[in-house]
Amino acid sequence: MKVAVIKYNAGNVQSVLYALERLGVAAELTDDQEVISKSDKVIFPGQGEASTAMRYLKERGLDKLIPELKQPFFGVCLGQQLLCEYSEENDTPCLGVFPVKVKRFVPENKELFKVPHVGWNNIFELKSPLLEGLNDESFVYYVHSYYCEVSDYTIAKTNYVLDFAALMHKDNFYTMQAHPEKSGLVGERILRNFLDL
Template sequence: MQVAVIKYNAGNVQSVLYALERLGVDAVLTDDFDTIQKADKVIFPGQGEASTAMRYLKEKKLDRLIPQLRQPFFGVCLGQQLLCEYSEENDTTCLGVFPVKVKRFIPESHEEFKVPHVGWNNLLDLKHPLLNGLDETAFVYYVHSFFCELSDFTIAKTHYIHDFAALMHRDNFYAMQAHPEKSGKVGERILENFLRIGS
């Protein structure tokens, strides 16, 4: 199985490669059009800022390639947000795979919520085979200041200030706001479930 991890100058890539290595997968980190197109599975990780990341994707013409891919594709953290149509982070037009907006967390004055949302939180309302083997006791690790709105594509949610889309699915595209590579056995299980899709 050939797994491509998209390189686009967003952080956290090495820890994703290590997580895949622990699962016995020798993935390739690449921004090469043909390599990504020919891969059996594609993972789109990242930490960073939306407009800068989109600028790099456009330079490499990956903004045109990604929405047309037909193999299982997994966006993580910033990778999830960039799959949406628009982000409030620097007024950024994104890839448009999910017709969903990405919004900034605004702490409620009467509650003690901090932004960014950093730390462990549980998954709620799980409803997809990507989450097989997990239930609402499953905790994952978050680091983010922006979130994807709930939609018909939401397959699990998390509550922080309000509910947001923890995981999403549309056709061959899957996406997760938390970091599976930092989420222990739960994150490992989600990665394993993704790698089994279509196998």
């Protein structure tokens, strides 16, 4: 199985490669359109800032390629947000795979809810083969200041300040706001489920 991990100047990519290695998959980190197109699975991870990441994708023509891909595709953290239509982070138009907006957390109680949202939180209302073997008591690890709104594409929610889309699914595109590579056995299970799709 050929797995491409998209390189786009975002942080935290190496830990995703290590997580895949632990599952017996040697993925290729690449921004080469041909390599990405011919891969069996594509993973789009990363931490960073939306407008900078989108600029990199456009410079390499990946903004046109990604929405056209037909193989199972997994967007993680910033990778989830960039698959939406728009992010409030620096007023950034994104890839538009999901007709969903990405918003900044604005808690009324700043003592109770710190931004960024960092740490463990549970996912609930699970509905997808991607989440097979997990339940509403499954915890994942977050680091983010922006969130995807709940929509018809939401396949699991998390509550922090409000309910937001923890994971989403549309056609061959799956996404996760938390970091599977930092989420212990739960994250490992989600990555394995994705590779088994």
